[in-house]
Amino acid sequence: MDFLPLFTDLRNKPCLLVGGGQVALRKARLLCKSGAQLRLVAHDILPELSTLCMNSGGECIRGDYGDHLLDEVFLVIAATDDEALNKQVSAACHARQIPVNVVDNPELCSVILPAIIDRSPLVIAVSSGGKSPVLARMMRSRLEASIPASFGRLAQLVGSFRDAVKARFDDIEERRHFWEQTLQGPIAEMVFAGKDKVAAEMLSKAIDKAEVSAGGEVYLIGAGPGDPDLMTFKALRLLQRADVVLYDRLVAPAIVDMCRKDAERVYVGKARADHAVPQQDINKLLVKYAKEGKKVARLKGGDPFIFGRGGEEIEELAEEKIPFQVVPGITAASGCASYSGIPLTHRDYAQSVRFVTGHLKDHSLNLPWAELVHPTQTVVFYMGLVGLPSICAQLIAHGRGGDTPIAVIQQGTTPQQKVVVATLATMIERLAKEPVQAPTLIIVGEVVKLREKLAWYEHYDLANGAV
Incomplete structure (x- = not known):
């Protein structure tokens, strides 16, 4: 900044x-x-x-x-x-x-x-730090289209009742929860509909009888594979509502920075053989913060229900009768494949796709190999870098040809993305010359052949319009 x-x-x-x-x-x-x-x-x-x-x-x-x-x-x-x-x-x-x-x-x-969106008393400023005023004005235009003038009237209404709410609620957290409920409920909708007088009457009554719920809630949010632009609107909305954010090492820092500035951030990252916070302790933290009446966001790389252990976390929340929401995210297989120019299915090459973890609970690779070698099936391995030599060997041993294409994608969808393409027989030798770092995703199947044709844009010369 x-x-x-x-x-x-x-x-x-x-x-x-x-x-x-x-x-x-x-x-x-x-x-x-x-x-x-x-x-x-x-x-x-x-x-x-x-x-x-x-x-x-x-x-x-x-x-x-x-x-x-x-x-x-x-x-x-x-x-x-x-x-x-x-x-x-x-x-x-x-x-x-x-x-x-x-x-x-x-x-x-x-x-x-800055470029200014004026919805007085609500004012939004957009700046590029002087690097590109035109870009700042373009961003202002986009924001203006999505922020109706009625937001200014809503801000006026809130301002006129601030003292009354402050007198009604001594605790700052209670006040914040009251305003969150107000600004996301029917009172705000009345303002947006042009019925400001009705909204004021509703707000006055709400203050008199307000009983702010102190109950906590947990949001399991899929943060996607890395690119912040792949976050869903709902994910962003709930993330910015959270009082506490628990995030792992697969969540991009730019995504963590999207949470409220006053939110407590708790790193619970896990890597292979290095669990900074064991899963059971993460589950207990979610319960603890929720029982304190806080809104808790559990940010998870990719999708919470695809090798994200989201199911284990909501099991404990359900047992404790803590309300929760699950927000799907773009899983790494979809995001990394798309950003690498590799379609996971194609009528001429693969009619099915299978997601497999290359890192089981007991650290073994005891997978149903006979089911993974069908020639018209794409297989995607999550967390398989350490076990890659065994993966290649087992697929060949169970009937998949050694010339089957394979791609290893490092930190897909991020600026650090790197794609190494070889065959089952040659990938280990290739990685010795072109090493990659976790997190990685492995795609095995004939669809990998299409990368050379479909990822032409990676080498496109914008200035001269040529590859």
């Missing part, structure tokens, strides 16, 4: 704007909208800009900029096409520790003006 997002109260505060053209006009509109008192200096000043300045209770100075103009100024914006002048303004502001923004020159800035 290059810049810490902050919201600043500019009401009746003097702010200096250096420049009198169209760019300065855009910045002046923003400053005036926030209630700033505008001080403007430039040789040539647009009439509308002059009017804005005077209406804000400020002053227009037609002439040269001087450092004396920084006296008692709260914020400075340099909006000129004079590079030397912009540098002078920036240096003077940095020397006096006055926040300064130099338009389209982030190196000279101590503050960045």
Whole structure:
């Protein structure tokens, strides 16, 4: 994070704007909208800009900029096409520790003006840290389309009842739970329907008779194979509702960072022969936090019910009569295969697919090998890197040809993805030359042949439009 997002109260505060053209006009509109008192200096000043300045209770100075103009100024914006002048303004502001923004020159800035979604009093700011203002504006457009104007009215309603709720609930956690129930229930829906008066009456009654449930709940959330964009809307919504987040080593840090900033984060990662927190202890932690009345998110890589031991966790929750929700995630087989250009099924190569764990409870590889060697079946091995020599040998021994294609995918769907393709007979030798690191996924079957044809985009030259 290059810049810490902050919201600043500019009401009746003097702010200096250096420049009198169209760019300065855009910045002046923003400053005036926030209630700033505008001080403007430039040789040539647009009439509308002059009017804005005077209406804000400020002053227009037609002439040269001087450092004396920084006296008692709260914020400075340099909006000129004079590079030397912009540098002078920036240096003077940095020397006096006055926040300064130099338009389209982030190196000279101590503050960045973001793209803004204004649903006052709800205000959302989007910034690229000055790297790509166009991208920030594109993101603003997307957000504006999904955030109705009624959210501003909802924020107004909540603000008008904050003191009443604070008086009703002494405990901050009770207040938070009350507002969560309110903002996700029929009161909010009344506001969205334009029935603000009805919503206010409902909220007043809810405060009088409110009995906030202190009961905890657990969300088993499939985080997908690694790429944060593969999270579902429901997964993100419940993750951001959680008071406590338990996550394992297969969950990407970018996904963990999507939880509430005040949520407690508990690492319960497990690796082969290195269980940082044993499964039974994880189960007990889920029960413990839920009985404390907390919303608990159990973030699991991939899908909770595909080799994720989610079934074991909800068994204990059910026994303790703790409410829970299970959110499916994109399993590693689907995500890694797609990002590698390998279809798991294909009419010409494979009519079925089988998911197998290469790491059983007793650390053995006692698998039904005779069922895994059908030539028109794709077999996907989870957690099979350590046992790969045995996997290759057993498949060959039970009738699968040594020339059967096999792919080993390292950290699929992430920027660290690496795909090694060989045959059952040659893969171990190939990995000796091109080693991979866990987590990995192994795909065995004729469909692997299609990678060379379907993953052409990995070598696509965007600049020249050629492979």
